[in-house]
Amino acid sequence: MGDAASRLTALAEEFLGEKLPVRIRAWDGSSSGPPGAPELIIRHRRALRRLLWKPGELGLARAWVAGDLDVEGDLYEALGLLAALIWERGDGTGRTGTGLLDPVRDPKVRAFAKGLLRMAGPWTPPPPPAEEMSRRTGPLHTKGRDKAAISHHYDVGNDFYALVLGPSMVYSCAYWEDGSTLEDAQRDKLDLVCRKLGLKEGDRLLDVGCGWGSMAIHAAREYGARVTGVTLSVEQAAFARKRIAEEGLTDRIEIRVQDYRDVRDGPYDAISSIGMAEHVGSVRFREYADDLYALLKPGGRLLNHQIARRPEPDESAYHVDAFIDAYVFPDGELAPLGRTVSTLEEAGFEARDVESLREHYALTLRRWVANLEQHWDRAVRMTSPGRARIWRLYMAASALSFERNRIGVNQILAVRPAEGGTSGLPLRARAWTAPATG
Known part of the structure; x- marks a missing residue:
């Protein structure tokens, strides 16, 4: 021995x-x-x-x-x-x-x-695992580079995501209360977004980074909205369209494989961006804010749901997480909450409400890890042993980061003011925090 x-x-x-x-x-x-x-x-x-x-x-x-x-x-x-x-x-x-x-x-x-x-044995560099993102060149966050990064993360296989996320197919933090199931909590999160946006029958909603269509379906089915969802993932779009057809909502929802920078058919009454802005990057975030502002009608609302990191003592010294960048979210960037709010307001938005859901994300991630561990052999067969190991480590470590307040997640409700500065929000706007029913 x-x-x-x-x-x-x-x-x-x-x-x-x-x-x-x-x-x-x-x-x-x-x-x-x-x-x-x-x-x-x-x-x-x-x-x-x-x-x-x-x-x-x-x-x-x-x-x-x-x-x-x-x-x-x-x-x-x-x-x-x-x-x-x-x-x-x-x-x-x-x-x-x-x-x-x-x-x-x-x-x-x-x-x-x-x-x-x-x-260590022979002094030769071991090759990186096959799941590592291939070498990237050129400027950050061009449309082509963003599409490749999104494909690396999301085109892993819809069946794999269904195994991890469960029937809701929502890939962002749920909104928990005692006794909730994951599906209940995800439904409540989608409903919270719809209520914050003030959606009503016939409203045009743009869902930026629409994923597998869960937000679009909820907004159309429960609130009567007409929804345009955009994603860069071909697999997500195909899955979302199939779900929408099964729900009988093809007349209310359109799913596009399209960069948000190419959307030109505004104005919209409301925009939801749930877990997408982390992919935008600091060099493009003002452009993102300007584009969404231009796509909203005066008085329209934006709900920006985004993970935030804590500010660094020297912001110029901040480094992207090497594991996340190589294996999970290539070119993804987290910004401090204050910077995000400031950039939205510089673009013309008025920030009306900020709600932290940090503990909610920790609970969500633990449920996703449990789903993955419960179906481990299937997950490996669907992807690869390395890919399954990436997801287990990434989600478990992220849960701890949220629990320890190393990172947070926030819903920012912002308004494009109408003429005369009118916001269109009620005086007691936080009525949306009432528990969801149904």
Whole structure:
């Protein structure tokens, strides 16, 4: 029996300056660490080479996706313990998330890297897992590059998404109350959006990033709206059109494979953008706001539902999450809430209401992870072992990030003021917070 686990534990504890709260099980069968703790399984020395060739989060992500690295035990507990040791330690500047082996001039880092190098085996760079987004070139957020990024994330297979999301096919945070099922909570979220938008019979609604058509169907069926939904995903559009036909709503809903920047048939009475703005990017967000403003009639309402990160002490030093960028949402960007509100108002909108749903997203993600774990073998057959591992890690880690207030999600209700500054909202606009019925 070997002793790789003990050697790795000693290296890590010397580097971190504290005891590891997780066990390590190494490729040679050895184990080390506190009994009963979650176990970090290093199945192959290749995991060390991945970390050395790509220090920080990307190397760890590649090892996880390839199956070189795994966790046995409670995944949430393991991620929480590792996050406190690695991503949340900070670097003395107020920033967190710097990664385990970021290339800094630190003797402890060099000593740790040398120790790993002695155990890592042949010094050749392992190829990245096949699920990693291929190399991207050219400016961020051109129409072609955005379409490729969206396809990477959403064209994984509608059956896979149905397995994870459940019958609602809503891929954004639900709106929970005690005793809700996932489907109930997603219905309540869609209804909350419709009420905030003040939808009524015959209103024209533009649903930007319409996904699998759930918002469009709810708005048309329950409120009598006439809906145009746009998405860049061919698979989403095909699925949405089939659902709409089955609901008998083809006369009220049109689904287009179209970039929001190419929509020219306004004005609309209302616009919903639910979980789409994260794909827009900081370089295009003012353009996004201007385009939506131009598509709304005076007095029209925008509901922008968007994940937000916390502001960095030095915004110029902010880095995109390497794992998310390579495997989940290529070119996706999170902005602080204040910046989003300011940009919308710079475009001419009046921000009328902001509601945080941070805890709601944590609950939603935990339900999605449970769905994936319950149907794990099917998920692997539908996609690949690497893709299923990506989704399990991404959703579980995101749930913890929402719970720990590292990121948030907000619904911003904004109005394009009518002549004379009229908003068209009632004096007591928060009547929409009443519980949904039905």
